Amino acid sequence: MNLYLPIAEISLNVFVLVGMGAAVGFISGLFGVGGGFLITPLLIFYNIPPAVAVATGANQVIAASFSGALAHYRRGTIDFKLGTVLLIGGFCGSLLGVALFTLLRRLGQLDLVVSLLYVVFLGGIGGLMLVESLQSMLRSQSQGAGEVRRPGQHSWVHGLPLKMRFHRSKLYVSVIPVLVLGFLIGLLAGIMGVGGGFIAVPAMIYLLRVPTSVVIGTSLFQIIFTAAATTILQAATNRTVDVVLAFLLMLGGVIGAQFGAEAGRRLRGDQLRALLALLVLAVGIRLGIQLVVTPEEPFTITLPTGETG
Amino acid sequence: MSGAVHSHRRPPRAAARVAAIVAVAAGLSALVSAPARAQDSSREGFEIGLSTNKISIGSDFSGARLVVFGALDNADAKLLRQQRYDIVVVLVGPRQPAVVREKKRTFGLWINRGSETFTSVPTSYSLAATRPLADVTRPELRERLSLGIKDLQLDNPPPPGPAGLSAVDLPAGEKRAQANISLKERRAKSESGAATLPLPSRPADQYAQALKRIRESKGLYNQTVGSVSFVSPTLFRADLQLPADLPTGTHVARAYLFRSGVFIREASEPLRVVKSGIESWIDNFATDHGVLYGISAVILAIFTGWFGRLVFKRD
Numbered sequence: 001m002n003l004y005l006p007i008a009e010i011s012l013n014v015f016v017l018v019g020m021g022a023a024v025g026f027i028s029g030l031f032g033v034g035g036g037f038l039i040t041p042l043l044i045f046y047n048i049p050p051a052v053a054v055a056t057g058a059n060q061v062i063a064a065s066f067s068g069a070l071a072h073y074r075r076g077t078i079d080f081k082l083g084t085v086l087l088i089g090g091f092c093g094s095l096l097g098v099a100l101f102t103l104l105r106r107l108g109q110l111d112l113v114v115s116l117l118y119v120v121f122l123g124g125i126g127g128l129m130l131v132e133s134l135q136s137m138l139r140s141q142s143q144g145a146g147e148v149r150r151p152g153q154h155s156w157v158h159g160l161p162l163k164m165r166f167h168r169s170k171l172y173v174s175v176i177p178v179l180v181l182g183f184l185i186g187l188l189a190g191i192m193g194v195g196g197g198f199i200a201v202p203a204m205i206y207l208l209r210v211p212t213s214v215v216i217g218t219s220l221f222q223i224i225f226t227a228a229a230t231t232i233l234q235a236a237t238n239r240t241v242d243v244v245l246a247f248l249l250m251l252g253g254v255i256g257a258q259f260g261a262e263a264g265r266r267l268r269g270d271q272l273r274a275l276l277a278l279l280v281l282a283v284g285i286r287l288g289i290q291l292v293v294t295p296e297e298p299f300t301i302t303l304p305t306g307e308t309g
Numbered sequence: 310m311s312g313a314v315h316s317h318r319r320p321p322r323a324a325a326r327v328a329a330i331v332a333v334a335a336g337l338s339a340l341v342s343a344p345a346r347a348q349d350s351s352r353e354g355f356e357i358g359l360s361t362n363k364i365s366i367g368s369d370f371s372g373a374r375l376v377v378f379g380a381l382d383n384a385d386a387k388l389l390r391q392q393r394y395d396i397v398v399v400l401v402g403p404r405q406p407a408v409v410r411e412k413k414r415t416f417g418l419w420i421n422r423g424s425e426t427f428t429s430v431p432t433s434y435s436l437a438a439t440r441p442l443a444d445v446t447r448p449e450l451r452e453r454l455s456l457g458i459k460d461l462q463l464d465n466p467p468p469p470g471p472a473g474l475s476a477v478d479l480p481a482g483e484k485r486a487q488a489n490i491s492l493k494e495r496r497a498k499s500e501s502g503a504a505t506l507p508l509p510s511r512p513a514d515q516y517a518q519a520l521k522r523i524r525e526s527k528g529l530y531n532q533t534v535g536s537v538s539f540v541s542p543t544l545f546r547a548d549l550q551l552p553a554d555l556p557t558g559t560h561v562a563r564a565y566l567f568r569s570g571v572f573i574r575e576a577s578e579p580l581r582v583v584k585s586g587i588e589s590w591i592d593n594f595a596t597d598h599g600v601l602y603g604i605s606a607v608i609l610a611i612f613t614g615w616f617g618r619l620v621f622k623r624d
Binding site: 002003004009011059060062063065067070108111112228231233235236237239241243246247251254257258292293294297300301302303304 | 369406412417419421426520522584603609610613614615618621
């Protein structure tokens with residue numbers, strides 16, 4: 001059954017779109033990432049103009065994250081204080097990010113920068129996480145909950161001033177690294193059109209040493225707002241949010257997210273991290289290959305502003 | 310004035326003289342409106358109509374077929390029998406500027422390096438013709454008329470206006486008409502050559518070719534031969550296939566009439582392509598109230614997320 005999408009201006013199969021949403025929603029519920037870094041490439045692969053894919057992906061991420069965050073709220077695994085501080089930094093970051101997005105697109109180098117950022121961040125984060133979680137799994141094969149936290153170990157991050165106590169996360173750290181982390185997440189979210197969960201989750205785990213269970217809920221809470229800001233900014237400036245497309249993706253997404261959250265509860269922290277690492281690495285490698293392999297068509301057509309005509 | 314000169318040159322003298330006398334008589338009897346008519350009487354009349362003047366794109370739109378009907382009056386019956394008349398029908402989508410970029414390998418990565426800007430590129434282009442374009446008319450004329458995907462002009466709107474046509478349309482012998490055109494061509498060429506195309510093999514060519522290749526592979530540009538047929542000696546129809554991602558806006562259907570390879574005249578009709586129903590409502594809302602639309606999209610997402618949680622409560 002095909003449906004014409006009013007903003008994407010293309011007619012596509014409803015069931016494929018709902019299925020795509022469900023698959024990404026499952027992953028989103030499982031790992032606490034919004035799934036933006038998966039949905040956007042999937043939509044582009046399905047012939048949707050990249051600008052529409054980025055903006056609509058952000059819109060769909062809100063629904064999945066909200067649904068997932070509700071589940072975490074019920075279980076008390078959201079640190080609202082930490083999430084709010086992250087958001088303050090994130091808001092400043094996304095303003096700069098969207099401005100950079102517009103500039104790069106006009107120069108015709110947006111795709112390159114986005115791909116390079118994906119490859120560097122996904123590759124780096126995925127690789128580090130994989131190594132760490134495998135070590136952790138080997139170490140705690142018979143005992144422990146597979147947490148990163150090792151009491152008594154402090155990095156330079158914990159020596160900074162302006163300390164603040166985050167009860168839920170059992171954390172007492174300076175707000176500076178939290179704000180900077182939020183800013184970076186917002187910046188990347190603006191340029192790459194993603195919620196930033198795939199960066200927020202490992203950064204909270206490894207830099208701030210937040211327990212994995214709290215990280216996912218907090219990340220989802222934060223993503224709702226980042227994605228909402230991105231959606232409104234994109235709708236206002238570029239007219240690239242397709243609500244019909246987003247709604248179909250959401251429909252699948254909310255269903256998938258519930259099952260994902262349930263599956264996540266049955267896995268241990270280190271297993272969860274290893275799986276997310278593999279997924280992140282796979283997307284990074286896929287995008288890296290695209291940059292190196294000779295393209296089938298070296299020419300592309302855009303409007304002078306960089307939009308796909 | 311020039312009409313009289315040409316009619317004297319006609320080879321069958323007696324007939325020409327009779328025609329001239331008739332023309333003069335007609336001119337005298339209907340002083341004001343007649344002169345143009347008198348000239349027309351020896352030429353083919355050419356009109357077109359569309360099966361629809363508005364295409365609505367709804368939620369189930371998956372491409373469409375446009376039928377262009379046309380009437381050819383006062384055609385030379387002998388030439389018609391010999392199939393010396395050719396008709397080319399095109400539907401040109403709204404024109405937009407476009408930037409074509411080329412990726413080149415740099416330090417092992419494929420990076421956008423070169424680019425070329427075209428000022429006026431049709432978003433879609435469908436063509437139907439009685440015969441292959443190479444058999445219809447000469448390359449120079451195709452280029453001047455911006456006819457066919459290969460010769461489609463991407464920088465300025467197609468030149469033939471009413472002013473350009475009147476010289477060609479004179480009831481002259483074909484040689485005269487041809488001389489006329491080639492003169493104009495030469496002038497047009499030298500003008501455009503001075504402005505934008507200094508060399509015969511210019512680098513913009515490969516970008517233009519790439520643009521056409523990409524649009525053709527997407528079905529936005531297409532041309533078919535034999536899809537224009539005569540239903541009767543005076544009536545013809547052309548079938549144009551329109552793609553599923555037909556751009557919205559005002560398209561122009563244009564028909565060109567050729568007699569033995571000489572361009573006689575053209576006729577055109579506008580075609581509006583609009584979104585219909587809820588799609589058009591959403592599109593207008595997104596265009597006119599971007600921020601409000603964005604906020605609505607966010608609220609819809611929050612609601613869907615919450616509703617999904619209610620329905621699929623699993624803990």
